[in-house]
Amino acid sequence: MDLAALLTSAGMNITVCVVLFSLYSVLRKQPSNVNVYFGRKLASRRSKSHDVCLERFVPSPTWVMKAWETTQEELLTIGGLDAVVFSRMVVFSIRVFSVAAVICIVLVLPVNYYGQDRIHKNIPFESLEVFTIENVKEGSRLWAHCLALYIITLTACSLLYREYKSISNLRLTHITASPPNPSHFAILVRGIPWSPEQSYCDTVKKFFSFYHSSTYLSHQIVYKSGAVQKLKDDAEYMCKMLSSGCGSVQPTCKPSFAQCYFCGGSTNSFKIISNDIDSMHGRSGYSDLHINARKKECAAAFVFFKSRYAALTVAQNLQTANPMLWVTDLAPEPQDVYWSNLCIPYRQLWIRKISIFAASITFVLVFLIPVTFAQGLTQLEKLEKMFPFLAGTLQKKFVIQLVTGYLPSVILVLFLYAVPPMMMLFATVEGSISRSGRKLSACTKVLYFTIWNVFFVNVFAGSVISQLAVFSSITELPAQLAKAVPVQATFFTTYVLSSGWASLAFEIMQLFPLFCNLFQRFILGYKEDTMNGNLTFPYHTEVPRILLFGFLGFTCSILAPLILPFLLFYFVLAYLVYRNQILNVYIRKYDSGGQFWPIAHNTAVVSLIFAQVIALGVFGLKRSTVASGFTIPLLICTVLFHQYCRQRFLPVFKNNATQVLIDMDRKDERCGRIEQIFEQLHSAYCQFTSSSQSECFSSHQGEREIVRTPEDVEPGKEISQQDLSWPVHRNLTSDKPVLGGT
Structure with missing residues (x-):
């Protein structure tokens, strides 16, 4: 490929970006698109109406200025710590590749270009290989490349250390400065042993009351959930209604499908589950409720403790001699719980992980087909042999530039769009207990997949296999x-041009939500906004893309410096686009607490190590013993730096510090709000929202289960979904809320 083909690809991508960004600056001003481009503000009821004026139809860069001027504190308030961490990834890339671009363009590129005694053509018609280290003749000292590698490595390591330290402090502040978090007092217990004499609920209470009597507060059993279980529950409820007579069913508080649509149940009444009402319907009362509840119980429960330190201690310790029973983990935040996976038997998890690993390997092997096809487009000689009827077409200059400079990367990008949904499915089947954990797992899988297929498979499929044969050892x-x-x-x-620049343009345009909105308004005739701003930031797709480009930048910086200006422009554009999307489009439903940064740090260090290993091989091929000798200490120091960061910062992201939690417990005791926290624990982990499912909570002697209704809410108080659905256990003698599912 010559420089003209590269410029052709760059020109096409620049044209696409300019058109889409201009179109976005116009479409975002239209009132009909406010639910597409301001979903977060619409969800928080801060969107503004737009008047009809000419300014609505003129492109403007106001969104660029707003994204640029937004401070880190504002970003933290709006998007959470994960959004700040993602922004710091982009900022780190901008800083390190700014230094790399200056050093490599000024110092390395001239050495590559004049590496051999040859007659150079005009710059646009020069082959791109002239600008790479391949053009340097053997026996050269390559001191410029070695010096550039040292500068890039030292810059990257110093910035990584600074960012790791800063984000660790932000994580500690996120834990200590936030309101009392129910997850700090709760653990998730799985692998509860089954007993024929008692239910899981009684087993959990008996175990923790005996072994953790001083710190145990209450617990909440996890019940079977999901679409299949809901259909099953509704079918059972229908059978009970039909058998007892639909006309005799009393109104209940919950608008269940069976009650409201077949029996005319009112949503403004309440239901007291008692022996009297059960006998009116021909049921046996509490015994049936216990049997029904036990059928729906899972071998998992949330257990609450009186202090954060007690919950941390229990979560980290082995509870029994059998590690497959009474498995404890720190509980996810209430809004972060992935309820469907809590019912998976703990003994199945290792089987699921092995199966997903095998499925991932199979998916990688299948994906070799489009990668090999994309690489075949870069070799016109093979295309002419395989497709003789294209021989005349492939001789045209524009077609050559299009086929070799644009189509291969575009085809690979289109196939890669199928990877994130597949990896998210794999992460779900693995059994993650939290939504953020599922997205972290999918992020890691997508990252490994893209680095392997975009870098290694393309490298070996494009050159080693066709030219040198597979290496023997x-x-x-x-x-x-x-x-x-x-x-x-x-x-x-x-690839940076097609997958980077164009993807940012498509990201800011939000093409799929935009088409859905236009279809609903102009085809279906909806006048109101039917699309809710429920999109969360796709970290599992964007984090791997940022890290992949960083990997390519590090490995190719001294080998092919021409990639750095295009890469640097991508990161600057990504900084503006992603901040705009976090501010306006995506809402925050949960937060992992900055868990994406260790992934970014590890990937950056591995990228540096790979760049040094490749440089060591190149220096050996060019017979530059001086450069090779100086690269080995740099490689060793990079590995030691990585190990130091793992020991110094990584434990902060794995566990909460005892010192921090005890200080928070004592502060709550001094402020007198510990009792208030206890009262909020049980209602925080609300699993069910339907009346048929809420019946599976157990009711003991001396207690009645009252389901809240609008009449139960104090006058003037806002009615929440929790007030309409969550059952409250009250003791008949004291009339105080009773915590726990006991």
Whole structure:
């Protein structure tokens, strides 16, 4: 590929970006699109109406200025710590590749260009290989490349240390400065042993009351949930109604499908589950409720403790000699719980993980087909042999530039769009107990997949397999990478253009929500906004993309410096686009507490190590002993730096500090709000919202289960969904709320 083909690809992507960004600046001003481009503000009821004026139809850069001027504190308030961490990833990339671009363009690129005694063509018609390290003749000292590698590594490590320290402090502040978090007092227990004499609920109470009597507060059993279980519950409820006579069913508080639509139940009444009402309907009372509840119980429960330190201690300790029973973990935040996976038997998890690993390997092997096809487009000679009827067409200059400089990366990008949904499915089947954990798992899978297929498979499919044959041993890997990466560096440059610049334009346009909105308004005739702003930021797709481009930048910086200006422009554009989306489009439903940064740090360090290994191989091929000798200490120091950061900062992201939790407990005791926290614990983890499902909570002797209704709410108090659905256990003698599912 020559420089003209690269410029053709860049021109096409720039045109697409300019058109889409201009169109976005116009469409975002239209009142009919407020639910598409201001979903977060619409959800928080802060959207503004727009008057009809000419300014609505003129492109303007106001959104750029707003995204640029937004402070980190504002971003933290709106998007949470995860949004700040993602923004810091982009800022880190901008800083390190700014230094790399200056050093490599000024110092390395001239050495590559004049590396051999040859007659140079005009710059636009020069082959891109002339600008890579492949053009440097053997025997050169390559001191410029070694010096640039040292500067890039030192800059990256110093910035990584600074960012790791800063984000660790932000995480500690996130824990201590936030309102009392119910998850700090709760643990999730799985693998509860089954007993024929008593229910899971009684088993949990007996175990923790005996072994943790001083700190145990209450517990809440997890019940079977999901679409299948809901249909089953509704069917059972219908059978009970039909058998007892639909006309004799009394109104209840909950608008269940069976009650409201078939029996005319009112939503403004309440139901007291008692022996009297059960006998009116021909049921046996509490015994049936206990049997029904026991059938729906899972071998999992949330257990609440009197202090944060007690919950942390129990979560980290082994409860019994059998590690497959009474498995304890820190509970996710209430809004972060992934209820469907809590009912998965703990003994199945290892089988699921092995199955998902095998499925991932299969998916990677299947994906080799489109990758190989995309790489085949870069080799016109093979295309002419396979498709002789295209011989005349492939001789045209514009077609050559289009096929070699644009189509391969576009085809690969289109196939890669199927990867994130598949990896999210794999992460769900694995059994993650939290939504953020599921997204973290999917993020890691997508990252490994894209780095393997975009970098390694393209490298070996494009050059090693076709030119050098497969390496015979792992010791030859650096040498093979040294030969292959410079050849494929031009493909990585075009990939940054197609997958980077264009993807940002499509991201800010929100094409799918926009088309859905237009279809509903102009085809279906809806006049009101029917689309709710429920989109969460797709960290599992965007974090791997940012880290992949960083990986390509580090590995190709001294080998093919021309990639750096295109990469730097992408990161600057990403900084503006993603901040705009966090401010206006995506809402925050849950927060992982900055757990994405260790992934980013590890990927950056691994990228540096790979860049050094490849450089070591290149220096060996070019017979530059001085550069090779200086690269080995740099490689060792990078590994030691990584180990130090793992020991210094990573434990902060894995566990909560005892010192911090005890200080928070004592502060709550001094403020006198510990009792208030206890009262909020049980209602925080609200699993069910339908009346048929709420019946599966147990009711003991001396207690009645009262379901809240609008009449139960104090006058003037806002009615929440929780007030309409959550059953409250009250003691008949004291009339005080009773915590726990006991």
